[in-house]
Amino acid sequence: MWYQKTLTLSAKSRGFHLVTDEILNQLADMPRVNIGLLHLLLQHTSASLTLNENCDPTVRHDMERFFLRTVPDNGNYEHDYEGADDMPSHIKSSMLGTSLVLPVHKGRIQTGTWQGIWLGEHRIHGGSRRIIATYRGVKNDHFGVLHMHGKPRRRQSVHNDWKATQIKVEDVLFAMVKEVENRPAVSLKTQPGAGGAATSAAQRCASKPPSE
Structure with missing residues (x-):
């Protein structure tokens, strides 16, 4: 069984945001299966999807500070058509990735106790973001x-x-x-030759011109 849906995440400020509930609420009509996989693809090159801490928000704050230091806005970038945060956003998106594959069991994603889905918004003004959710599962896991x-x-x-x-x-x-085994034996020693004469296979091969 296949299921696919386009999800929309509301516009967010630059930083990391816990979006597990925002995603799952839009998948409420997803068919319930015993075993399956949920694939999430973020359709953007200046944001990212990743799994990380779902409890303490300071983890997300520290992560944003780390990436601002590691990939600063004031780097010597050629690609800056959309502002100082343009190229850094592409770099961060490639570092963290834009897709996730999550196991599903009995209709629930099987993330760890402290795991949540993060949206990394790497633009200062990113706007809403689209995710393609593709779901594959079976109803019988016996x-x-x-x-x-x-x-x-x-x-x-x-x-x-x-x-x-x-x-x-x-x-x-x-x-x-x-x-x-029951077929009558066939003699391979002689076969009718030209003019009705019987010649052996060895004789015919011996008389074959070298250039042929």
């Missing part, structure tokens, strides 16, 4: 069941079908061998 051609089938049933197919193939091969 290990005794295989899904083949849309129909759930027990492993033992699949195993029996395979054994039956294997036996049929062996029977066909055995019949082919017996058929070859």
Whole structure:
């Protein structure tokens, strides 16, 4: 089962923001499955998505200060068409990434106790941000069941079908061998030559012109 939806995050100031609830609230209509994966792609080059501390906001403040020191606005950048924060935003986006893949179990994302989804807004005035959420999952996670051609089938049933197919193939091969064994012998020593004369294969090869 596949599910896809475009999410919109409200405009935020430059810095790191906990957006777990803002994302999940827009996925309330996501089908409930037992096992699945949720892929989130941020469609921008001046922001980022990452997983980190979801409790203490000072972690986000410290992270922003670190990136402001590491990738300063006043660097010697050629690409500054949209202001001093233009190129630094692209660098930070590449450093942190713009996508996440999260496991889903029984309709809930399986993040750690202290993990939350962060939006890294790297522009001073970034505006709203779009995320493409793609969800893939199955409703039955019983290990005794295989899904083949849309129909759930027990492993033992699949195993029996395979054994039956294997036996049929062996029977066909055995019949082919017996058929070859029962055929009358064919002499390979002589064959009709030109003008009706019988010549051996060795003689014909010996008389073959070297240049042919």
